[in-house]
Amino acid sequence: MEVKTDSAISIRDLKKTFDGREFVMNGLSLELPRGKITVLIGYSGTGKSVLLKHILGLLKPTSGSIHILGQDITDMNTRELTKLRNSFGMLFQYAALFDDMSALENVIFPLKEHRRELSRAQMIETARARLKESGLDEKHYNKQPSEMSGGMRKRVGLARALALDPAILIYDEPTTGLDPVLTEMVDNLIVSTHNARKGTTSVVVSHDLYAAFRIADYVAMLDSGRVLLHGTPQDFLDSDIDLVKRFVSKGVRKELQVHTDAPEEK
Ligand SMILES: Nc1ncnc2c1ncn2[C@@H]1O[C@H](COP(=O)(O)OP(=O)(O)OP(=O)(O)O)[C@@H](O)[C@H]1O
Ligand SMILES: [Mg+2]
Structure with a gap:
């Protein structure tokens, strides 16, 4: 329906x-x-x-x-x-990249699975565009996940999530x-x-x-x-619901600690 x-x-x-x-x-x-x-x-x-x-x-x-x-x-x-x-494009806590594939091959992977009508050259072109969009510098495209920082891996994970142009x-x-x-x-x-x-x-x-x-x-x-x-x-900031108020104040307090090392309120 x-x-x-x-x-x-x-x-x-x-x-x-x-x-x-x-x-x-x-x-x-x-x-x-x-x-x-x-x-x-x-x-x-x-x-x-x-x-x-x-x-x-x-x-x-x-x-x-x-x-x-x-x-x-x-x-x-x-x-x-x-x-x-x-x-759907999905990005999880651990980017879950394929360890034995380069950044570029990781992004090509979903294209190979679901966009079989594309030529190899078109797949490479699409993958490069997604990596660029995710802010990964071109010099890293052929590196494997173990050669990348955590931030770079997140970018590759995002590029892969974007590969199929998800809504x-x-x-x-x-x-x-x-x-x-x-x-x-x-x-x-x-x-x-x-x-x-x-x-x-x-x-x-x-x-x-x-x-x-x-x-x-x-x-x-x-x-x-x-x-x-x-x-x-x-x-949420204006809410009178008790559980919401508690959750909000906890989050705000945590943030204060990060920036000012303020002692935890009792
Ligand atoms: N496959 C399952 N079989 C039985 N119970 C499950 C299953 N998956 C989740 N639950 C139960 O459903 C409830 C909600 O779990 P859920 O994983 O959605 O919590 P959450 O909000 O994601 O928590 P967290 O913030 O810790 O990730 C929990 O009581 C959990 O034990
Ligand atoms: Mg959960």
């Missing part, structure tokens, strides 16, 4: 139980607007990764519906899902475990990539509240498999 909607991703009353008793998704509804950056936040175990897996069609809902770009994905077969997944970009904890300088580079890269690709919808799962507020058009906070608050960063 096709649904006319302005949302890139539309989730209605999603429920998921793995054991038939506990609901990990507990009637979650969320509309992610096209062309915007939405950051998903929430305490550990609230269902962020499970939600992402539903969006990617890796998990089937117990009940409820999920539309991606107007298409209902809940009863798609494997072949349809594989095709749909090509409209939706998904970042799962893209900065977790990175130092502050690299974190800022990746955050800036997410924003510049988003802005350079008109109409792209970006979804970022992040523990880093400060970054979330800096890059997000909208933030959605999950709690117990539901959306606790979905709004602009300002809505």
Whole structure:
């Protein structure tokens, strides 16, 4: 069934139980607007990764519906899902590059899989364009991941995520475990990539509240498999919801510590 909607991703009353008793998704509804950056936040175990897996069609809902770009994905077969997944670009916490391939070959890989109509020369041209877009200096294109810095590897990972020109970009904890300088580079890269690709919808799962507020058009906070608050960063700062207030003050306090070494408040 096709649904006319302005949302890139539309989730209605999603429920998921793995054991038939506990609901990990507990009637979650969320509309992610096209062309915007939405950051998903929430305490550990609230269902962020499970939600992402539903969006990617890796998990089937117990009940409820999920539309991606107007298409209902809940009863798609494997072949349809594989095709749909090509409209997603994904960048994970660990860029997960192929260690025995150069930067360029890493980006060519998805083209070989899904764009067989392209000639080798066209693939190289496309891969080079994506690497350039991701800000990797040309002199590194033939290096293997082990010869690159963490920042360079992230750029290659992003270039590979962009290879198939995805309508939706998904970042799962893209900065977790990175130092502050690299974190800022990746955050800036997410924003510049988003802005350079008109109409792209970006979804970022992040523990880093400060970054979330800096890059997000909208933030959605999950709690117990539901959306606790979905709004602009300002809505979060203004919120009266206790859990939101606690989460926000924790993030802000952490940021103060990083910059001023202020002692932790009790
Ligand atoms: N395959 C599974 N089988 C059973 N339970 C699962 C499975 N995957 C996730 N869960 C449960 O679902 C809940 C939500 O997990 P999820 O991984 O989505 O949390 P999260 O918000 O991503 O947490 P974190 O911030 O730590 O990554 C947890 O209670 C988890 O134990
Ligand atoms: Mg998770």
